[in-house]
Amino acid sequence: MAVLKVAAVVLVTIVLLGGIAIPLAASPQSFFEFPVIPGLEEKARNIFFHVPVAWTTVVAFLVSMVYGILYLRTKKIDYDIISVSSAGLGFIFCFLATITGALWAKFNWGSFWNWDPRETSIFVLLLIYGAYFALRSALDTEEKRATLSAAYSIVAGLTVPFFIFVLPRLVSGLHPGSGGDIDGSGPVVEFKMSANMLVFFFMGLAGFNLLYVWILNLRVRTMRLEYAQSHEQS
């Protein structure tokens, strides 16, 4: 666990510093220069934060859903604890992804929100998280909360594949890599990033995911303690 924490801190710090500080150059000479990507230029730096965070929120949702399924099958309340902790984290990451996305959209395409398929997807995920917690707060007993929110996350999870695969093909979008992308500057999909950018990118991906795992671990342990404590009192 300690290794994970150190790794998370180190990676995220490097990415934060490098992502923001390393200058762009027309033809990069050293490791500490990023190439200029047509259409994005300086704004490309967002890639180190926006994509990992968006990725992590989806991972958090999947984790929450999987533990929800496990709860339904075994009725062990611990699974519900993990499920709700992951959902809470996912919610926060989803906000971050939406905000970093909206900022990028403003600088890149002129307006904060355009209803491009990926933007719509992240918004829907935000709504799903919101609905999940609204449902939980409307249920009295622990068993009902766990069962029904697990059921809802599964129902919502069933629609996620439609977003990922179907919608972008139906509706053209602005995101790099989707249908309406004019310049073809899809840095992730087509790996237009240079080797050193890729290094930072994957460090960001790993770093944010490890951060997620670390905080999840903390939350789960806290909730388990709270649960045990109230159990003793009753």
Add this chain to the structure above:
Amino acid sequence: MDLCDVSALTSTYALLSKDFRSELRTRYAVNALIMFVVTAVSVIVFALRSEQPDSGVLAGMFWVVVFFTAMSGLSRAFVSEEERGTVLTLQLVATPSVVYFGKLLFNTVLTVSMVLAVTALYMVVFSGFVIRSPDIFFLTVLLGSLGLASASTIIAAIIAKANTRGTLYPVLSFPVLIVLLMTVMSATGKALDGEPFASAGADFMVLLSYIMVMTGGSYLLFDFIWKD
């Protein structure tokens, strides 16, 4: 549920017919749906004054009215049982599958009727609402209603057990229904514009897979939701 199991079919049909007979006597759901449709369309007409919107807007507005009407009436299938305390009775006499399919079929009939009613109203009220490709339109209505009923039924089962049912229903349903709504709005727009049937092929594929995924998933989940 064994689909060849005749007694399960008898049970499901009996539950469906019970809901219809009850509806005939009390007319709760039908009244709510009719009043809501009329009110919603009236509000839109007043808001637009004499403006006649184009086909894209009309297609969108059509499904907005359908969505909110569904939200006002489809949760009754389960909420009425909870409110009257007959949940225990149903659990005693019927298997979860029978309850699920019975309620799903009931909601499907309600939804199809409601969508057809909205169609009729729109044709009367909005001069721009001309169905130039009826093949696209009616298939969209059918598939859209099936998908809507399927998702709405399982969410209704979930919220029936919660406290603040009224507001929770649309909040939970909307994210799950967005895919469906975007697809039917696009297909309906094509139907109003007179596009050829093939242009909506992708939309129909999405709708069909949505219906299968939703119904299949709901059926598997229902046991856990229904039984305490």
Add this chain to the structure above:
Amino acid sequence: MTPFTVRGTNLGKTFNRKVIFREVSFELGRTSSLAITGRNGSGKSTLVKIIAGLLSPSAGSVAIEDGGQILDESRQREHLGLVSPYLQLYDEFTALENIEILSRIRGIKTLERDHVQSLLTTFSLWDRRNDALRVYSSGMKQRLKYVFALVHRPTVLILDEPTSNLDSEGVESVKHVVRDQKSRGIMIIATNEAQEAKWCDEALHLG
């Protein structure tokens, strides 16, 4: 008649971290009768629901066997009859309609008219069979619950507070039903009243 067993093994139920009861076990065969006693809130109705398959236990299990074979959930229903204050019937339908509709939902395609008539008559409801339940008194509703519980001739009859809302005539009918059930099947009664508990041969105390 094949041997029929209802067996509860180490049943426990917890709600919201509060233990209602734990380690409850029993085994009943034909002609056995069990009284579940305990003060209000001790979990009698909860245990009844678990035995009837309406609630899952937090621990332990209930097994219902017909001729040595364990019945799965879908087959258990036809052998169980339940009368409970938590059971409600449909207000907008008449007594007869309720019985018909619920039997059909149970999967019984043709109703035995004579049997239904005799049950309704036993519980003095035959004359009111075409009245909507909306106009029934609580005593009449309770009596109809008995008709509903008995119409499919269940092997296991479970009564939760058997005589609530009943007058002396109703109580007599119930006693008759209990005697009859004990002779052929399994009788389970959950009650506060010592008198009613005496109708059963075995007892289980909760709380």
